[in-house]
Amino acid sequence: MAECRRKFYPNCNGNVWLRSCEVEVTDSLEGQITGEFPSWLQGTLLRNGPGSLNVGSMRFKHLFDSAALLHRFHIHDGHVTYQCRFLQSNTFKKNRAANRIVVTEFGTAAVPDPCHTIFDRIAALFNPGESISDNAMISLYPFGDEIYAFTEGPVIHRIDPVTLETMERKNLTESVALVNHTSHPHVMANGDVYNVGMSVVRGRLLHNVVKFPFTEKGDMFAEAHIVASVKPRWSMNPAYMHTFGMTENYFVLLEQPLSVSLVGLVRSQLTNQPISSSLHWYPEQETHVVLLGRESGKEEKRYRTETLFFLHIINCFEEDGNVVVDVCAYKDAKVIDAMYIHAIESMQSNADYAEWFRGRPKRLEMSLVAPPLTRVEPKLLADLGCETPRIHYDLYNGRPYRYFYAISSDVDAENPGSIVKVDTVTGETKSWWDKDCYPSEPVFVPSPQAKEEDEGVVLSALVSSADERAVWLVLLDARELRERARALFRTPSPAPKCLHGWFLPREPGPC
Template sequence: MDTISVEVEEEFCEETNFESPCPSPLEGDKVLNMDFLTINGRFTPMSGQASACSTRSVSLATTPIPPEMLGEGEQEEQGEIVINVQPKPSRHLFESSGRTTPVFTWNPLPTGNSIVYAKGKDNEVKFKKFEDDSTDTESSAVSDAEGDESAITAETTHKKHDPSNCYPNCDVNVWLRSCEQEIVEPIAGEVRGVVPEWLNGSLLRNGPGSLKVGDMTFNHLFDSSALLHRFNIENGHVTYQCRFLKSDAYKKNKAAQRIVVTEFGTSAAPDPCHTIFHRIAAIFGKPGENVSDNAMISIYPFGDEYFTFTESPIIHRIDPETLETEAKLNLSDYVGIVNHTSHPHVMSDGTVYNLGMSVTKTGPTYTIICFPNGEHMFENARIVASVPARWKFHPGYMHTFGITENFFVVVEQPLSVSVPHMLVSQIKNEPMVSSMKWFEKQQTYIYLLDRDTGELKHTFHAEPFFYLHIINQYEKEGHVVLDICCYKDPAMLNCMYVDTMKNMQQNPDYARMFRGRPLRFVLPLNFEESLKRSSSVFSASKSWTGLMKRLSVGDDLDADDSLTLKNLVTLEGMSATAYVMPDSTIFCKPELLCNLGCETPRIYYEEHLGREYRYFYAISSDVDASNPGTLIKVDVINKTRLTWCEENCYPSEPIFVPAPDPQSEDDGVVLAAMVWGRDEENRVGLLVLDGKTFTEFARSEFETPGPVPKCLHGWFQSSTSKKSQ
């Protein structure tokens, strides 16, 4: 008699007793190696409903070979199979304090019990014996495609460091500075090189401005008071100015000279005038009224007006010439949402789309909001598509979304905002981050919503990963290609706690916590026949428990008798794969676009948003690189890249500006704001790179009256668009 021990989850989450996700079964770690990083082999198929708390699910990692796939003689040798169900305590894994995490890893196919899916002929995947001859090797350095010796190189993950100075090339203090004096009137910069004569307009930037309020300090980088920047380019000359966003949170904190508004990672100082009953009453107020309006993430145009964004439904209209804060809008006054992402999409006709969350009688729902171009964009806003969150009490954290010709793309990562905990945290005056839960054993879901009907058309599954930014997405020959800057888990959010940043030089794990890579997922749209074949092989209509009863243990297979999974991706030149799994879900394995950490990615947005593209631009996110302040241009077709860097210089998000009548996708310039590390706190600059060669055209540097921190996101307002306004 063979015995299979299967771990399953309890019926309910012991922590909340709500219908919520708990970690689903996971086999013991099996360390593998791939060409770009070390990986811990993990895979968890789902069964039944999405919530692992309310469904008993079985890991394929403990799954032996189906008897019908064995030879006749082998089947005769099989004895009775007994399944021992062993409950496993539920637990939540993402705490609000930092923790050591492994290097970002990938192993999207199941392994365990000496059985693994391995590549066979014709790009198929077969059950075969797995010989674990791998070792935990170091990440190798990657040279520049053009042979540039000054290019960024990833340090080895196990390199010995000076324990007091683990990252000698990285000065994280560029993020921790506080602006002490606004620059209301533009100051002129010293221009070196030649600014293209056609380049006229303003680079608008948003980001952290001050971590200090009186004698108090914010806990997290995302709490910092928003600071707006403007680099104005006119006839080869450049000026600079910066001003704080005059949000209600900023004005209240400044008036009180202490933190009186709770932020993402910081609790407000106790207010003796506000009792627990005031806080309970605030829960039932209008969305956005009980949260900070410190919109310090991004800037986007709505028609001829510019607005600052964060994830609350509050946005601020600013004057793009003076940076003055003009008005505050609560989008929940116009459409039924409780929050939205920091990154809406502006279409070529001026229509704006964003992803928000609505609360319905059936639970939280991800909704796509359309703001049609015109005089009354907000008054005419409407919800055009929606999909329910998979967990009623744990909707996913959303920072962005995608859009193609026919689909809205919603990527639901297993980082959620716990609704029960959020309600409790408001009563206890705790920051939002305390409500965030990471379910590392739950898969990532990718939803495709039809742009015409608003209905859910396809759902795809992938390994759990964390992300903030999608690079681009497009349709091609019956597939959706989706490029994302991915992390193994959300530990990088913990890396942005102020104390963690201050102590990063003594933390040898900091770089691994921040490790991410740009990955490409290819989602097949025509897989109905594969689903039918899968159903006949796997009996997918049956539960995983039923499937387990038909399985045998530990026998060798000949290749001819093996169970085959067909790769559904047929796009030429793509190594990303997708497979129909036994429960009829489509599981996607990504391919690596570039072996460098890439963040705040930008493309030729006006022309290639939602369309096939070749290049994206990003900043380095590898703090252990030889030069962490590196700009990167990636060719996603040839898998090559170009880099620009300067010692002690830290550029921000690169923005591509096309030349008039561009002859190619990279015919234009790349603009990036610059700050410098160490003792050069008052030095600010604007960099102008050739979009093709990624070499420097020109720069303008400024001496400011006080420190200027590094910024996050922005928008280029061309002089042409100014005149049209």
Template sequence: MSSANKKLLDVSDEKCPSGASTPVLSWSPLPQRKTLRFLQRETKKDSSDGSEKLYPNCDVNIWLRSCEEEIIHPLEGVVSGEIPKWLNGSLIRNGPGSLKVGEEEFIHLFDSSALLHRFGINNGKVTYQCRFLQSKVFQKNWSARRIVLTEFGTKSVNDPCHTIFQRIASIFKKETSDNAMISVYPFGDELYAFTEVPIIHKINSETLATEGRVNVSEYVSIVNHTSHPHVMNDGTVYNLGMSIYATGPHHIVVCFPKSMDPDISMFEKARIVAAVPARWSLNPSYMHSFGITENYYVIVEQPLSISITGVVSAKLTNEPIAGCLKWYHEEYTRITIISRQTGKLVKVFQAEAFFYLHVINQYEKEDHIILDICIYKDPSVLDAMYVETMKSMQKNPDYAKMFRGRPARFVLPLNPDKMTSSPKTNLVKLKNTRAKAHYLPNGDIYIQPEKLCNLGCETPRINYENYLGKPYRYFYAISSDVDADNPGTVIKVDTYTKSTKTWCEPNCYPSEPIFIPNPESKFEDDGIVVLSMIWGGEDTNHVGLLVLNAIDFTELGRAEFETRSPVPKCLHGWFLPQK
């Protein structure tokens, strides 16, 4: 690991990176850029002779399975232990469901056809079902038995029946894939499947049937949005997107107020409540999530950017969008604070370059904003999800490094002391944190994080209902350490003590942990953590629901199911309590 990358994970190093500079609002050529897959080729070395697995405890094939038969009529699970009787509702999950279309195969995990899972929980009993999201691209692919539309990393195959003139004509009426296989979120009483294209699908939370398709860009001017909107306690939903203004691309926050009129949808009431210019006008940052506090929106502009000219070119040449992502490794990460009251920029901070997918939580404290986020030194984790890379991971000595990330805490002083003759003075005035901030010679503020634990954490969740955007103590995650003794470990992190509790069992791979408070909870972790789980190796047709005591991380109960076809690992989900 280079010294520059080491600094991200070693907060004792106080040196400022040489690449730190003034924020750039207009685009200028950035020579130190790298596209995806270049990172992979750059780090790949000759492996061992292949006789031994480099990561014997990790079965990456759990991601590469393809569901061959939907389960429309619920299966009843075999329960062991005790599922709390008060836990009644539906755990809905979303994720990759099939890498195959006819004789063809997608080449990136993000292209896999979306598969929805449902665990119905009622009075200590649990049922399971799964169905493919009936997106337009899914229907076209499976009707044609080939890959019809180009996805994130996979190029579509031309229709062999088309003439050269028909193929040229098709360039000018390109469709965008609506394969929403990342997450699910509620809008009022309705549930929608999400990806970063602003086309979402309404899901029946009882049957998993796809009941509708909403193009959000028809209600508010956006070209994309994150897969992780924020759902407030009053039902209002906020999401971060990108819109093209006359002056260039802007990052915008869209508010979807909860509608009290059944004849008016939340989408019809959508409005832009904040907008700031993208850092680089021709290369806006890629963002998968964002933060919200009582008074502010928090936008993290990482140096992984989307080339607008590249996107235009890719549309014309039918190339995957993955090739339009550029990594400016010598630039800094920019964190922008926007007022929720005015929608205007309040303050900008900069940090060493890092890649991220998921913000954990964020809150205000004593004139500071605390921002917790799962960070990586670069975006090679996206390269690690190419199918060929996953299939060969047991022979790649650098594969674990591609997933090496850690949860980090940044502390952003909102009203720091004025710059003095000693610019290295720490501007963070909070106690019990090793995070730092200081002025750069040009007057900008540079922030350095502290690690929250020394375990790789992904798909982090908190006591969302009660602690979103507020001071909190605990979060829950799954391991991202491929070379761990058990890569299927579930983790509870105490952000006060920087200590962890874990749960695991051999050959078992739980998904994103979702915290559910006890009906009369009295403190933050007074509740349970619910997870779906699958098993590795030959145990492909086996899925389960796991319930952990959130306080001590002991198992309370589980339900297991034998299915008629393989069950792949899922990504994100939502728990809907029974009404």
């Protein structure tokens, strides 16, 4: 009996991922301030992530299925306020109206609908923007002065950055025929936005890089166009991609051996199975790094490396005749399984769970004069787990850089709820943690007229395993990773842990 009660990871509490918000915060809560938020820090941190696992008496089976919840931390003259609202996606509205899960998700099958015939399901295959879930619960990105919530489906949602209201729904299959895209587009200094997705062009499936050119008066989506394309390594099993990279001259795609079976995807649509049933991991296959020329729009270089799985690229850049790709790498795709609700609930009795999350930051350094399909051996940047990495994005995205910030992915660490900073030049690491607290993705904000790469602050939303209705915004000095200030909020219902977000340095409307 003693063995049954043993906890493999006594310092880690996965329940922070299992909370469901019951009451939205539409009127701003005023934060209880400890320390001092610098006077130069004015703006809004927007966050996105899983908000509710429950629909009536039903429950989602995977973290990626949870209803999207938007968060807003507004910083103004040393004061901080907080709001949260559910994204009003079609999926959310349908589920709430039916009081049950009626739209199939990544890991959860919907209740059977007797009104949908096999012919309806076949027709839906040709309209993925309307037939699959539009629950955009991963990230938030700006397109000009507009903010959109993302997932990997073709639909994105415009939100009001002041009220968090859902304002507009964009189906990208209608503008650039994308049947999916990554959750992490790249936003250029001039306002252009790039993303990678899959399209069917003249009967062929292609990985396409799409450019959404910035325009002050026009429609960035109407002007969207494909700027680079490559055939998938496996035509019927394209590689799964959550992020991609950009350098001065190249788009960087990692074709990993976690693939999407097109046959399986069709089967899942016809038989109402979760999308995850079409994913397959091929452990005998290597990972390929593909460089697409930004000018040519075509594949120019391809390299091989060890079998690895990734969700997030940290940064890519060119230096001394090489292309460098830094990535949060796993040995396999078990981290996807680790985010099933049952896996989270049973983690304390699963001796393998920590290994499922055992990611490490690795560097791939590839010579531009190397022969085709040269094998590249990854180099370890630091021996610690890291996820949701962020850099000094405005100045160093796609350029040589030194520092990145992330949250710990080592559930068996002494302090699993840590924010980490890695020096990619020296390998030195710093970490910050607070007892029973779990931070979200750390967002770097540079100081005005900063002269050093890490001159600024790091912002992160914290939740507590000891108090499910406490939310903090913590501010750390980016150089030493020491706490300078925090704001505490008491929410009217449980506060779930969020994923990704964006900092708006200028407030688009009144506080």
